[in-house]
Amino acid sequence: MSVDSIGFTQSLDIKELKQYYRQQPKEACVELYEDSSKKVNQIVLVRHGQPDLSRKGWFNRKEAAAFVxxxxxxGIVPFKVNPICNEGLQHPMIFCSSIERAVNTSKLIFEEKYDIVTDARFREFERKVMHFWNIKMPLGVWLSVSRGLWILGLNDKGIETKRKAKLRSKGNADFLIAQTEASQQVILVAHGFHNRYVMKYLKKQGWKTVRKGGSHYGAVNILAQ
Incomplete structure (x- = not known):
């Protein structure tokens, strides 16, 4: 088989994957595509479920810091519908962040049917509440402005900087790619910002998005190559 024909076959597989996921009902769990005859690897990125913690009301700085x-x-609020169908997966390689909301999510999804590797390298980008007057504001204001200042490098004293976080997510993308040499299906349960940057670096290395799941709690995004 020529190089051109190999590339053409892989291209068809990617198109098949996109169609396969597009046809699945949105209200059901995602049934992962598995076919050992296909020369396509998949990296499945799952965001953790909704933390079991109220965001209602107004918070002063100390209360916002306590919330963080x-x-x-x-842990998380139990899923009404499991993000991923967990029956009959063929030897998946599963990783999750060491933060409790991700650990709890992975346990609820896979129900101890498969081995899960917990690793702090997949933790969310670090954050802290900005130093500001200790006044009452909606929690969303505290969190959004604090994250925005962190992105600008103005709120990162004593925590991981944006530059270091991006380097970590790039290294994690490389790590996940390396794992596909042992398993065609690699699953990661982690966090919104972290997964967004991992996706970015995977795409830079030629991986294609075959399922766009968004960024909500329990979102499942899948890339393939």
Whole structure:
């Protein structure tokens, strides 16, 4: 088989994958495409479920900081529909962030049917509440402005900088690609910002998005090559 024909076959496989996922009902769990005869690898990126923590009301700075701490230590609200169909997966390689909301998510999805590797390298980009007057504001204001200042390099003292976080996510993308040499199907349960940058670096290396799941809690995005 020529190089051109190999590339053409892989291109067809990517198109098949896109069509396969496009046809699945949105209200059901995602049934992962598995066919050992296909020369296509998949990396499945799952965002954790909704943390079991109320965001209602107005918060002063201390209360907002306490929320951030709690957000990193609570489990999630049980899914009404499992993000991924967990029956009959063929030897998937599954990783998850070490933060509790991701650990809890992976346990709820896979129900101890498969081995899961928990690793702090997949944690969310670090954050802290900005130093500001200790006034009452909606929680979303505290979190959004704090993250925005972090992105600008104005709120990263004592925590991971944006540059270091991006380098970590790039390294994680390379790590996940390397794992596809052992398994055609690699699954990661992690976080919104982290997964967004991993997707970015995967695309730079030629991986194609075959399922766009968005960025909501429990979102499933799949890339293939």
């Amino acid at each position: 701490h709690a957000y990193d230590s609570v």
